[in-house]
Amino acid sequence: MSEAKNAGRAPGLREMAEGDLDAIARLESELFGAEAWSRGLLATELEASQGAEADRRYVVIESDDAAVETGADAGRMQPRLLGYAGLYHAGGLTSADLLTIATVPAARGRGLASRMLAELVGTARRTGCPDVLLEVRQSNESAQRLYARHGFVPIGRRRRYYQAPPEDAVVMRLTLRPRLGPVGTSEAHEVRETTSE
Numbered sequence: 001m002s003e004a005k006n007a008g009r010a011p012g013l014r015e016m017a018e019g020d021l022d023a024i025a026r027l028e029s030e031l032f033g034a035e036a037w038s039r040g041l042l043a044t045e046l047e048a049s050q051g052a053e054a055d056r057r058y059v060v061i062e063s064d065d066a067a068v069e070t071g072a073d074a075g076r077m078q079p080r081l082l083g084y085a086g087l088y089h090a091g092g093l094t095s096a097d098l099l100t101i102a103t104v105p106a107a108r109g110r111g112l113a114s115r116m117l118a119e120l121v122g123t124a125r126r127t128g129c130p131d132v133l134l135e136v137r138q139s140n141e142s143a144q145r146l147y148a149r150h151g152f153v154p155i156g157r158r159r160r161y162y163q164a165p166p167e168d169a170v171v172m173r174l175t176l177r178p179r180l181g182p183v184g185t186s187e188a189h190e191v192r193e194t195t196s197e
């Protein structure tokens, strides 16, 4: 069993910080291969999550018990990063969008993604977003189960949305509050099936 799985204390959730970017960029390429976000893109995203104009939020989850010594700061033990997630919330002006969520393979199946997702859904709710949308690879059943447990339902498919390897995306939505629509409809807003066949 891995070090992370043996950890006694519950891993802590906090805001992402610049000091996390190297570890996250490494994880991105391990987990997402050709579709990994670069360190530069991660830094831009993080910047957009800070300050009064922030329209997104990034969190990480880490374990104090499984601390690692970093090369950059030899001698100092750093908590081990176990996962990260991000949400675009547009200050509540429109639908929120789950931008990314991942946990390291050794720490999966412990509810860490579930905690990060619940935290970010809470952010969307508090900000006033009517719903949270996301795209997920059709073959990614574990992620789809995670989302379904949190109340997300499939609402459409985006054909060949992913490139490497090519694959359709399933679009899922969690409704946080009903939207007022034109008379005679229950919703003004509808994400349509975008399959172009």
Ligand SMILES: CC(C)(COP(=O)(O)OP(=O)(O)OC[C@H]1O[C@@H](n2cnc3c(N)ncnc32)[C@H](O)[C@@H]1OP(=O)(O)O)[C@@H](O)C(=O)NCCC(=O)NCCS
Pocket (backbone or CB within 6 Å): 031, 101, 102, 103, 104, 107, 108, 109, 110, 111, 112, 113, 114, 115, 135, 136, 137, 140, 142, 143, 145, 146
């Ligand atoms: C999808 C992903 C984020 C899930 O992360 P995770 O931390 O393992 O998620 P959770 O632990 O919350 O849930 C995973 C499973 O563990 C189970 N679980 C959660 N807490 C548990 C606990 N305390 N004891 C036992 N099982 C538990 C859940 O029921 C779930 O089971 P299921 O897959 O059979 O439905 C992770 O697999 C990942 O990083 N994948 C690669 C990146 C990715 O695909 N991201 C999504 C892009 S859309």
